[in-house]
Amino acid sequence: MEDTRSSGMDSDPNLHRANERLRITNQMLWSLLADISKKMQSSSAAIKASVSSLLGYDIVLGMAAQHELLEIIESSTDQVSKNIMxxxxxxxxxxxxxxINPEPTEVPEILSSVNGTVAKNYPDLPLDLNVQTPGKPAYVDYEYLSIALVMLCELIIQMQPSPRPLSIAAVESKDHWAVDIGEVNQEVLDTLLKASASGSDELLQDAHLLPTRRLQLYVVYEILERLSIKISTLSSDTDEPVYIRLMIPVVNIN
Known part of the structure; x- marks a missing residue:
């Protein structure tokens, strides 16, 4: 007897395409995760080798060599921590x-925390935080929105062809906080806008991005999407800097 359930699935081309797309996306996702795991193994190996050198009793290391090994340990540990998250x-x-656990949250407080984290990670980079206060609270998850914004800022910094100041500005309107972050590399902007139009699958399949950056953008997009935060671009002229604009809904007190 023919399996009518299976036959029905095979006869529906839309369902078949959706299942195939899901299969490819999952395959790509786990492939990227495996790549990150290998990077963590490399970082762990660097930490172990540095610690072994510091603990070695047969070679006396000078202060400069010890300092260099400690910097390797610190950098590798930070990288492992970020990859684990x-x-x-x-x-x-x-x-x-x-x-996601959204609750009424002060946007200036989140942006101040994000600015502080980025400043700590990039102490030599000029940062400009300009936030209108006071204002209505937004209905967001403080922890996850902070993580998404820090990842987004660091991606913007890392993907610039040369170090550039980073600015974060926020202004409240009737229904939203408009948060502008920039100056943004066109590749980051195009990728996020493409994801906004076609979904997060586009991020995983973008072969132009390194695996880590693909996953970071995937996380950023998913968190913003689940918090109903819209992504757009802000630029009045092609010769002027380009900014990402995030529209964060405020709490409706009515």
Whole structure:
């Protein structure tokens, strides 16, 4: 007897395409996660080698050599920590265990925290924070929005052809906070706008981006999407700097 359920699925081309797209997306996602795991192994190996050198009793290291090894340990540890957080977030999103807990939150407070984190990670980079206060609270998840904004800012910084100052400005309107972040590399902007139009699958399949950056943009997009934060671009002229504009809904007090 023919399996009518299977036959029905095969006869529906739209369902077949959707299933095939889901299969390809999952395959790409786990491939990227495996790549990040390999990078973590490399960082762990660097930490172990540096610690072994510091603990070696047969060679006396000078202060400069010890300082260099300690910098390697610090840098590698920070990288492992970031990758663990990235792997955790992506894994939760892929298995539908990622839960957003929005509540009324002050936008200036979030942006001040984000600015402080970025300043700590990039102490030599000029930062400009310009936020209108006071204002209506937004209905967001403080922790996850902070993570998304820090990732977005660091991606903008890392993907610039040369170091440029980073500015964050926020103004409240009737229904939204408009948060402008820039100056933005065109590649980052195009990728996020493409994802806004076609979904997060586009981020995973963008071969022009490194695996880590693909996953970071994926996390940023998914968090913003789940918080109903719209992504657009702000530029009045092609010769002027380009900014990402995030429209964050305010709490409706009515």
């Amino acid at each position: 990235l792997l955790t977030l992506v894994s939760k999103m892929a298995t539908d265990t990622f839960i």
